[in-house]
Amino acid sequence: MEISIIxxxxxxxxxxxxxxTQAILNYHYYCLNKKNALIISLEGDxxxxxxxxxxxxxxxxxxxNDVLSPTFLIMKKFDLPEKYHNNFSCLWHLDCYRLKNLKELKSLGFEDIIKDKKNLIFIEWGQKIKKLLPAKSWVIKFKILDKNHRLLTFKIPIAKKEFSESN
Ligand SMILES: Nc1ncnc2c1ncn2[C@@H]1O[C@H](COP(=O)(O)OP(=O)(O)O)[C@@H](O)[C@H]1O
Ligand SMILES: [Mg+2]
Structure with a gap:
């Protein structure tokens, strides 16, 4: 599924x-059958x-607010409010801009983090770590059109299994 928005x-x-984010956190059907974290790769200049x-x-x-602190290096974890815990317990924000290599990310426990289905993970510069991302990760592409306009393209892979009739 792909959708573009300006x-x-x-x-x-x-x-x-x-x-x-509200849609994802509240969409119980999506979360019922998932086995791993939901990863959303944010890509663009x-x-x-x-x-x-x-x-x-x-x-x-x-x-x-320290989500965006300038000292923020690679990975930050936020506990989500309890009302979402049926679906997700933690939100992670990664920024791979300064990441030197994949080893650096592995040493932070990334491979375990993406296995935990209670994690919702947003990754800035996700294109730099494509090799570590499962194929069913979501991608949001950001394209600069002019000073105030950005084209956002959402690529959301929906596995048939995840949305079978039995859901
Ligand atoms: N439509 C828009 N959406 C997002 N940012 C915009 C938009 N128009 C202008 N901007 C500006 O572009 C910059 C985006 O910066 P930032 O979000 O830090 O980019 P990135 O994290 O992709 O490097 C900000 O200064 C923001 O004010
Ligand atoms: Mg940024």
Whole structure:
């Protein structure tokens, strides 16, 4: 499934992020059959809006603002409110911009983190770690159109099994 949306301002990008995250966190059917973490790879050039998108998530979930602290290096974990725990317990924000190699990420326990189905993981610069990402990871591509316009393309693989009639 693929859908493209044009965002006309940073605020629109934040609102879009909030919509998507709320939908994922509340969509029990999707979560019923999943076996691993849900990974969402945020891809696009510097300044394309990936961090702006994360800001929208932080706002909508009232996560502490240090989501975006400049000292933030590679990986951060946030406990989600209890009302979502049937589906997800933790939200992770990774930024692979400064990542030197895959080993660095493995040493942080990334491979275990992506196995835990209670994890919802957003990865800025996910394209840098494609080799570590399961094929069914979601991708959001950010393209700069002009000063305030960004084209966001969502690629959401839906396995038939995950949406079988028995759901
Ligand atoms: N429609 C838009 N969506 C997101 N950011 C936008 C948009 N229009 C302008 N911007 C600006 O572009 C920049 C995006 O920066 P940032 O989110 O840090 O990019 P990235 O994390 O992809 O490098 C911000 O300065 C933001 O204000
Ligand atoms: Mg960024």
């Amino acid at each position: 965002s006309e301002s940073p605020k629109e990008t934040r609102i879009l992020a909030a919509f998507l 510097l300044g394309a809006g990936k961090t702006e998108f994360m800001k929208g998530i932080a706002e909508s979930l009232k996560l502490k």
